[in-house]
Amino acid sequence: MQTHEIRERFTNHFVKAGHVAVPSASLILDDPNLLFVNAGMVPFKPYFLGQQNPPFESGTATSIQKCVRTLDIEEVGITTRHNTFFQMAGNFSFGQYFKEGAIKHAWALLTNSVDEGGYGFDPEKLWVTVYLDDDEAAEIWEKEIGLPADRIQRLGMADNYWSMGVPGPCGPCSEIYYDRGPAYGKEGGPIADDSRYLEIWNLVFMQNERGEGIGKDNFEILGPLPKKNIDTGMGVERVACLLQGVDNVYETDLLRPVIDAAQKLSGSEYGKDKDSDIRFRVIADHSRTAMMLILDGVTPGNEGRGYILRRLLRRIIRSARLLGAQSKTMDVFMNTIMDTMTPSYPEIADNRERILRVAITEENAFLKTLESGTQLFEEAAAKVKASGASTLVGKDAFALHDTYGFPIDLTLEMAAEAGLSVDTEGFDTLMAQQRARAKADSRAKKHGHTDLSIYREWVDNNPTEFVGYDNLEAESTIVGLILDGEKVNEVHAGQQVEVILDASPLYAESGGQIGDRGEILVGDTVLKINDVQKIGKKLWVHRATVETGGLGLGDTVTAQVDKAWRHAARQAHSGTHLIHAALREVLGPTAVQAGSMNKPGYLRFDFNYTEALTPDQLKQIEEVTNQAVDADWAVNTIETSLDEAKAMGALALFGENYGDLVRVVEIGGPFSMELCGGTHVAHSSQIGPVAVLGESSVGSGVRRIEAYSGLDSFRYLSKERAVMSGIATALKAPSEEVPDRIAALSQKLKEAEKKIEDLRQAQLMAQSGDLIHAAHDINGVRVVSVRLPDGTSAGDLRTLALDVKNKLGENAGVVVLASAEGAKVPFVVAATKAAVAKGIKSGDLVKAMGEYVDGRGGGKPDMAQGSGSRAEGLDAAFGAVATVVSQI
Structure with missing residues (x-):
């Protein structure tokens, strides 16, 4: 049975039982406790918390919710049942039926024949667990369902008592398991082996309120809730695994095609090697999760949701490389997973190009990281070998991983090729410390839930x-x-x-x-x-x-x-819609909204796009926007159903949850049509002029355009005109010639600056002869020791020192130059080959000087430099150089 059919059967079963079918919420919700939706009940949390009454007349609902959990990302591919993205099918009761209803609904769907709309599981292979003292649930299973008592097992709070991890609703739960047979482990039920006995459904009997505490079982039960609720979750991927007769969730109809694609790209074979199999599974799992995150508006970044997405994409690329793939792979993986998931999520089709663009851009960036990481590894490995050691320390391996994004697996593999080992214990310790900090931060955020x-x-x-x-x-x-x-x-x-x-x-x-x-x-x-x-x-x-x-x-x-406030606010908000439409006209449909802010006279619009906009594109966007203003289109609002709005072509914002009735704002027919509850002008001409200020990057794959509207736009343009008029007057040129005049002046200035620099360098080099004549002999070594005029830069000191050293030719000579540049005291030492052969090292001389000018430095035997902060010590520093040279 295909996964899409499993989803459909679940929904049909509960709709027939009177439940309201609720579409999946976005993976991104406005919740301070969650990066992503991680359970089917999350969108219903306000009803369970008692913050709102459920809007369903029946008091019951069913959904198949998109979920992402990434806390144990390293477990992906190792276990047979761990996915970072999964689909949680659930049924919910808000004060209607309770334990008996939840149990009977689940049992009927699982065991009814396929012809009856069920999944057709053999009842003899189903086991259940209940909470330790939940005699009521155990009795229902035994007496109402007919499950033998020896297939009903009891577990404690850590396993069979559910809460959100913060004070709020909680209650015992009953989990349903399927016995996969002796080939998968030992007998004895879920208590004995939870690999053989695979959990497929959790029925939560939400009846109590919990107090403060940390962990799954370290909290107080405060008392009963006013209403008893039901929250269940059936793992769609796990049921698919069983109904399709495959060994693990990575080999179902949704993910196996990605594994097959990875085999073709890498030349490796799935099922032959444990380590390789893990990499194949990582590719399949992460490709789907990354695709679904991008679909819901996440873009790669260095923190929060963006960091998770970036990490997933990089693990895909790294795993493919380790399997042997030499070419780019993201195009193939993303297209493959989009093909398998589109039947359940049709919106993928409309976002296909954008998803590919984001993923491929990140791949290109990470391949460069791999290249630079390889160079850094080689430098670290060379240092290890030079020291006579054979182990790359954990600190260096962790720095490669954490700072440069270089995967530890590649570090281990490359170390082995170089004949080195890696201090994995040191690396693991540092990783554990990082995870502990992340978990502590997560707990702190979880307890920061806003009390509404x-x-x-x-x-x-x-x-x-x-x-x-x-x-x-x-x-x-x-x-x-x-x-x-x-x-x-x-x-x-x-x-x-x-x-x-x-x-x-x-x-x-x-x-x-x-x-x-x-x-x-x-x-x-x-x-x-x-x-x-x-x-x-x-x-x-x-x-x-x-x-x-x-x-x-x-x-x-x-x-x-405030009438003036509202008027200007409506101008900006309607202007935002026009900017969005203009962006899509100029850049194409991949320029999708990623957030906006508008206030009287000003708007900013964030959109998913991987390249900086050119001046010509900005000009086009501004022109298209103002053409729409000039067209004086009527601004129409239509209230309709969400499905009808989507059929009309209305654009929706990622991460936003819409009700059954939505408001469509339409400007100029197909030009702009969006779901929006904001206030707007009556005609596009009322927006007034729109002046685009510019665009910038606000994160990987996200750009921001800013603009003024109405009178603020006029004032901005008036100010710009005044500035241009002033420049034109100063240049004695018409305004249209100003850019060319400025470009010409800029070019002349650059040429003049280059001539001045050439003259300065010539004057600097002219000092070489005088410096050589000032040299004095110390034990057969010609020493040039001079303080140059204040303000001479370290770069100039170095250039002059090298020139003097070269002019000393075959003679043993040392050049010591210093200056005072503001609060700094730069100094340089250069030694000829003959001087180095005598045992003179520039680095030693720099260190000797540093003691007298409160500075430090270093370098190679023939050239070294440093910087201090006490110019009055320079004479003593020159003396220290003479002393060192005289002793060699």
């Missing part, structure tokens, strides 16, 4: 009605007041407060548009609104200063938007 429970009452019972699309003023009722994090009944002049209204015309920050500014008025009371934030997508929180008077719960007030 104070808003729960209003989110559930008094969601804000936004009336600001058509009105800038509205009569509202005060339904909530928060002062210093506490609910209050009234507020007074001078206080900073949060005000919750039953209806508001002010836009709350979202979609890149910052919140409106305005006022709340009643009688003599004036509250200045400084910001508006959205909680749970339902509640508008107005952050305000009480300037005069006071307010109380239940008061009827007038809320009004």
Whole structure:
């Protein structure tokens, strides 16, 4: 049974049972605790935490959620069941059915025949575990399902008690296992061997609330939850492994094609060697994870999500190289995995070119890293051999890995080829220390979960009605007041407060548009609104200063938007849509939005693109944008279903979760059509001129374009015109000739500077003869020891010293030059071949000088240099050189 069919059967089973099918959320959610969605329940977390009521009338839901877990990335390929990306099929009940319902639903789907819509598993091969004292679950399994008591095993909190790792919902769980037979391990059930008995489904009975603590079993159970909930997770990849009769999750229909492609590219054969097999599996697993991350808007970087993606891509490239691949591989791997995954995720087709561009760009960059890393390794290996040792120390191996991104596997292989070993214990120690720091940081972030429970009452019972699309003023009722994090009944002049209204015309920050500014008025009371934030997508929180008077719960007030603010904000937001459309017209569909921010008069737009834009491209983008402004297109908004919006061609933002009903903003028909809840102008001409300021890089594969709109654009252009006029006047040239005039002047300046430098160098070299005449003999060695005028640079000292040394010819000679350059005292020593043959070493002389000028330095026997900070010690330093030479 193909994986796509396994997914379809799961969804159909639970929809027929009355569950609402919920599409997978993006792998990237706005959650301070998570880099990526790592479990099927994550998108439902507000309902389990009690922050919001579930929007499903049935109180039940089902989903097949994309998940990524990378904490144990090194285990990929070693175990038979570990994937960094996996699909978690789940069914959820929010206060409806509980243990019996969850168990019966799971058992029916697993054991019903294929003709009945089930998976057709043999009931005789299924085992379950329950929590130690969960007699209720054990009894349901035995008496209701008919599972023999000897196939029901009990485990402790570490294995069969679930929590999110922070205070909140928790409860016992029951896990379902499939017995793969004696070929996979010993008998005795999951307790005896969890490789033979493969876990395929976890049923969590969320019934309690946990307290503080760290780890899976080191926390207190505070008491029961108001409602008993169900959260289950079935591993789609593991079920596919069993139903397709393959040994591991890497050989299923979704990943095996990548392994086959890797065999062709590398010339190695899968199934012949343990180490090679691990590399094949890493390639297959990481290719899919990387592709899905790029699909959801992640780009390679040096921290956070970007670092994870970069690490995955580099492990793919490294594994392919170790298998023997000589050419670039990312194009083949990405295309292969996109072919296998598109039936389940059709949006891959629309993003294929962008995904390839990001992956291939990273491959090209890492191949350069491999080249430089190889050079660094060879230098480190040469030092080891020169010292007479045979082991590359762990510190050097770790530096290659951590600082330069050079994989340890390649370090080990190259060391073996060079006849060296690697201090792997030292390397592992440093890696363990790094992981410990990362885990500690992760725990700290996890406990930093923002407490939004104070808003729960209003989110559930008094969601804000936004009336600001058509009105800038509205009569509202005060339904909530928060002062210093506490609910209050009234507020007074001078206080900073949060005000919750039953209806508001002010836009709350979202979609890149910052919140409106305005006022709340009643009688003599004036509250200045400084910001508006959205909680749970339902509640508008107005952050305000009480300037005069006071307010109380239940008061009827007038809320009004600052008209000038809103006008300029709408210009910028609509301008952002035009910039996006212009980018796609000029650069192509791979220029996909990666974030935006707009406020009155200003906008910035981040987009996925791997190359810097040329001046001509920027000019085109600005021109296309302003052509759209000049076209005076109507700006239309359409409320429709998400599926219909996508069918219309509306663009959606990565990482954003949309409800069933969405708002489409359309400007100029097919020119710009996006899902957007922001405020906009009525016609494109109302945006006013748009002035593009420039573009820059904000991370690997992400560019940022910035622009002004409306009056701010006019002011910027007016200022630029004034600057240009001033330059044109100074040059006595028409403005259109200014660029050529400046280019010509710049060229003349460069030529003049070169002539000046040539003259300076000639004057410098002219001193050589005088310096040689100033030489004095010390035991048959001609010594030139001179302090040059202050300001002479270290580079000039070196150039002159070499010239004097060369003019000394076959004679034994030493050239010592120094100067004072600001607070620094540079000095140089050069020795002829004959002087070196006598035993004179420039490095020793530099060290001797350093003691007198509070400096240090070094170099080779024939040339060395240093720098100090005490110019008054130079005479003594020259004397020290003479003493050393006289003693040789």
